[in-house]
Amino acid sequence: MSEKNRDGKRNARDRLALQREKQQAAERRRRTLIVSATVLCVLALAAVIGVIAANSGKDSGKSTAGPVVAPSGAQGKDSLAIPVGRDGAKSVLTVWEDFRCPACQAFETAYRPTLHELIDAGKLRVDYHLVTLIDGNLGGSGSRHAANAAACAQDAGKFRDYHDVLYENQPKETDDAYASDSTLIALAGKVGGLDTPAFRACVNDGTHNAWVAKSHQAFGTGGFTGTPTVLLGGKNIYQDQTMTPAKLKQMVEEAAKK
Secondary structure (H helix, E strand, O other), X not given: OOHHHHHHHHHHHHHHXXXXXXXXXXXXXXXXXXXXHHHHHHXXXXXXXXXXXXXXXXXXXXXXXXXXXXXXXXXXXXXXXXXXXXXXXXXXXXXXXXXXXXXXXXXXXXXXXXXXXXXHOOOEEEEEEEOOHHHHXXXXXXXXXXXXXXXXXXXXXXXXXXXXXXXXXXXXXXXXXXXXXXXXXXXXXXXXXXXXXXXXXXXXXXOOHHHHHHHHHHHHHOOOOOOOEEEEOOEEHHHOOOOOXXXXXXXXXXXXXX
16 A cells, blocks of 8 residues: 555544544533533522422411401302492492402592492492402412401491502502501501401401402302403493493483382
């Protein structure tokens, strides 16, 4: 074999060896990246689990477990409705609401004067059902805590006034301020005679939490999907784009004449 041929074969072997080394190095880098990514995913998952566990611990003393304690005067199936107005009123408005819900606040702001007028005239009763939709959608527990506090206000005969105060002071939807019982108790100071030891104990103990959970379950069972759900004669008037406070007032007054 000539010297030239030997050199050519040697160079080919060297090139193949160099190529194999590059491939092996690339494979080692790929495996390292996979291992590193796996470790990061595990660490991230552990961090998420840690946050969930930490947040769960903050509210551990106020779970929805335990006996279902309906607030005083609650009516309807399973005593899940808080009535405002005379039992003999010809018209009954059923409202499913969440105290963290901006749309609920908008409804209350627009319709409250009309509702109060019709209730005070004995022509309308409003049955309020409290749900925790925003807690489920955005996390937190402000819907539940506020609903429990409102039920505690019902025990004291102050539901309507405290209900209005909660909407007048509603935090932003993403702000879970109503998860703080101290905040809810402070707002009770805006309602004459509500901030009592009994009310504070009811709020701090989460007396009606299981009742609130049952009310929310009934919301889902009823096939409702959003708040507020406002029913008059079985029809969701909140979805009626032509509905106004004046139109609602006319409907209720006509029913009262019959």
